Amino acid sequence: MDTEKTAQQILASIGGEANISSLVHCATRLRFKLKDTSSADKAITTDIDGVISVVESGGQYQVIIGNRVSEVFNAIQSLLQHSDETANNNTRETSQSEQKETLFSRTVDIISGIFTPFLGALAASGILKGMLLMLSSLGWMSKESGAYVIWFAAADSIFYFLPIAIAITSAKKFAANIFVALSVAGALVYPTLIAMFNDKAALDFFAIPVILMRYTSSVIPIIFSVWLLSLLERFLNRILHDSIRNFINPLICLMVIVPVTLIAIGPLGTWLSLGLAQGYEYIYNLSPMVAGVVTGIGWQYLVIFGLHWAFVPIMYNNISVHGYDTLKPLFAPSNFAQAGAAFGVFLKTKNPKIKQIAGPATVTGLFGIVEPIIYGISLRYKKPFLWATIGGGIGGGICGFIGATSLAPGIPGLASLPIFYGPAFTGFIFSIIFSFIFTAVMTYTFGFNDNMEKEMLSDNKNKKENQINNQPKLSH
Structure with missing residues (x-):
């Protein structure tokens, strides 16, 4: 992917720089706030090289890129000619137009705009803090050592x-x-x-x-x-x-x-x-296991529309008030379940093009980036997504039952495992392994076959032919 070319094409497809009120990015998505959404062509944006999918939700035009989202974001930023004054004017204009939006959409937009810019730093700090806790608990590093003190200061400063x-x-x-x-x-x-x-x-x-x-x-x-x-x-x-x-x-x-x-x-x-x-805490304590099942099943549906940001303040607030969070462990297994779905497809398919998508998607999913799996594999074939939600629900129920917690924000994945370190850490590891293996096995056995791709291509071809045939014919 040529990031400069992709950035130029994305800008053109959304109506140009003049149509942008604000732009932020999270781990996988460019989140545009557009002045006029009708000026953006979703079909053209989706066809751009490097774009996985496009979702309009929460008052945002979300362009899903994947792991290289920061590169595309920086390329777009270099193309934008906004001064600080212009950016402020755009924000004020957005505030006036937001009156037409729902309260929920405005809330999601505000939350994502506030928290996404420093999510990477928070995740890195949380991982480092978890690593230090693990090392000190295992007796491999003293809390009084200079290295521990300096690294803990680095890990804790952004939280403090x-x-x-x-x-x-x-x-x-x-x-x-x-x-x-x-x-x-x-x-x-x-x-x-x-x-x-x-x-x-x-x-x-x-x-x-x-x-x-x-x-x-x-x-x-x-x-x-x-x-x-x-x-x-x-x-x-x-x-x-x-x-x-x-x-x-x-x-x-x-x-x-x-x-x-x-x-x-x-x-x-x-x-x-x-x-x-x-x-x-009151809702969670009514039945942690039920809360885990519901969260594990429902989380990926929220991710599809980018609405999971509405729950981010709860996680931050839990850590601020209690020093730990119980919400993140409930949906963490669903990420590994999506990776399991991609892995099941990778093992089952004999189509080299599908393998080229499913293999790398499995790896990114294990590190918490699931959008390439959702839009490229599981939603595309439907049944893998169903098994992933079931696997995530079971894993979430296990985490709720054992009382798993997280120490800091961060995208659930292999790299961020240290943030889940605590009394229930072993059970948490079991839950994510189970979700991955269960979903992979069920997808391989019942959730995918190569005929699905052929049927889908045939259906798409028929839809296009019907659209052409149904177009009004000009009389001469």
């Missing part, structure tokens, strides 16, 4: 200062001043305030009591703070004269937003975080 990372991406999403947003987030983790919280000291703001909270690793408070900051900035830009706007606007914002955050938004956001975590 998570409000700062979220402030950057939230500011871009809400079109707020990034450096003012950083200042607000920095105040939340300022050493003096943390020390006062630890000492249970009293604090007031002009006689207004301040409820001190621990905001390190927090998620929700800073998102609401930056959103409020963006509203205040826009209001001040309308009323302040150009000659003083550049420094008076940030001054007023800092003087207002930081106290408001510490007095109201922060505590309310923290209580909302606790309520969200407790609500999830």
